[in-house]
Amino acid sequence: MGVIRVSDTNLGARSGRGSEYADLSRLVRGAGLLHRRPGHYALRMGLVLGCLGVAGVVLVRLGQSWWQTVVAAFLAVIFAQAGFIGHDAGHRQIFRSRTANDVVGLLFGNLLIGLSYGWWVDKHNRHHAHPNTEGHDPDIVVAPLSFTPGQAEARRGLGAVFVRHQATLFFPLLLLEGPHLHAASVKAVLGRGRLKHRPIEASLLALHIVGYLTAVFLLLNRPQAIVFILVNQGLFGLYLGCSFAPNHKGMPILSEAGALDYLRRQVLTSRNVRGGWLIDVLLGGLNYQIEHHLFPSMPRPNLRRAQPLIRQFCIAHGVPYHETTLTRSWAQALQHLRTVGKRPTQPGTDRH
Template sequence: MEYPAGGVALQSGPEVNVSAEGAVAQSDSIGTRGSEYATLMRRVRSAGLLERRVRYYLRLGAIAMTALVAGWVVFVVVGDSWWQLVTAAVLAAIFTQFAFLGHDAGHRQIFRTWRANHLFGLIAGNLCIGVSVGWWTSNHNRHHAHPNTEGADPDIMGVLAHSGARAAVGRGLRRLIFRYQGWLFFPMLLLEGLSLHGASVKAVLWWPIRNRGWEALLLAAHVVGYLALVATVLPPGKALAFIAVNQGLFGLFMGCTFAPNHKGMAVLGEDESVDFLRRQVLTSRNVRGGRVIDIAMGGLNYQIEHHLFPSMPRPNLRHVRPMVIEFCAERDVPYCETGLLESYSQALRHLHEVGKHAGRLDGKEQS
């Protein structure tokens, strides 16, 4: 197991204290590590926190759709103006909220059946923002099964290195990116929106995803409608500027939501044996901040709880958090929670420290 810079699983800084002292004992026994998650699950299920919150999601979906339609109406009304760059930024924030809805549908948090969740995801993802829910679900489920695990988690096998071992074997451009990834991280997020669209198109064309026809149709409808509307309202120069700001900020907002979740937490080896509870808790970080952060991050600021209970409806995550903190305290499992700015600081420090290993084997610079 590789830990963040400093050699401990729990980062320094303002965090929740979950030491075993003072923890309230529960009536059920602690048992062995293999049964610990089952014990926690029984407590959570008995509290009713896994029950669906359909009306919450229908209300949230209606608000998001109203905001999206209003945003595009404002775009048309404003017309040929550089003020459209403000509209682009607002629409980017709205797109992010639809991404959260698609994420929740992919985890079957909204409805009981796969079909209903998939239909909701197709509308929120493919049609409204041009991101394939089929691709997202497949990719994201692999991440949940193996968070921060080298060779198994697709989220840490991309353009950045999360361990010194991976940074050390980088070559060419990849080696250069690894070395300066702490500095490049936020600028690279401006390309994340285009990356999501590109991966979605690739998946619809080549991956064996369900309902490929509907995925392709709704994805094409978004792309054609988006480009046609922008080209109709704005001249070429302003249209390109609008798209650059809109897609760049969409990627930045998405990346700023995901960055605090796992970067700088424990990195596991592919063959490392860790029980489910610790695999999810030790590799995840929560971000505190109240309702504003809950909305801005789509509930993903409760990353530990989300990883322990992926199908739990978003509004229930803040209610299960105290139970998880208490449960981790009983078993001396480190529970990491910080403020938003501190989470970025920890993530960037980790990327910077890992980047120092770029191009090095056995502590020597590669030729």
């Protein structure tokens, strides 16, 4: 799809239609789609904790065996599923109480998978406020990748070489996303930035790191332990990256957030992924990205029910509603990276 800039000159004339979102919101609330689903989340959290318990038992029983790499891969999937629960807690989808959601987020984020819940919520809220908006969305400022021609043209040396091949290197790069998230979390809890529960976050994060490393190096010999960590963290990052990449990558990039009303800003920059219950589980509900961005506090199990209503509303009001298959969404994201990577090398070359 390439880089598409949405500005006052093309869609800005629609920016005064804020009442449309109010109409949609009334429809959604009237259908009961914002009602919390604590029973659903209790079952989901129980399944994740149960799978972690099973993995722990197998880890102990197998002992020093190279079959532990299978356990490492299984744990990567469970860690990602725990991350999805932390995501929902951060959006207050589970409980109405902020405190109750924070407790779940801290336990499933900091303690279970070693990611700072507070740091992630702050970053993710900025993304939701200005999705795919230059200068505002932290998710399109991810070195060494370039998501706009301006970012690509600013790269020098090895950075410029990387950008030219970033589409090819994108999925291999995701293998490093796990360590990157852990490092960012440690930096956040040790830094001076805003972090509401810093002592608690630091303590839970330390418990995770110490417990994880102790268990792995106590039960396995050193080569097996190192391979276990590499497989586990590599697949964890790859899984998360493959789940988040379809959401916005390759969708329009906004040069001015004020050019569009809330409804269009959220819908035009988001992409849904078609599929059945398996896709819902694998992507943690993020496959309903349009519905999620329009109503971030909507519980995950309600997103599927909301989709027909919201899609019909968008079509009726002339708002492009984009959905595709999982593989096609990845292809569109890679095509975007490929297009941006082909930055001009000679004066006078056309810039898009």
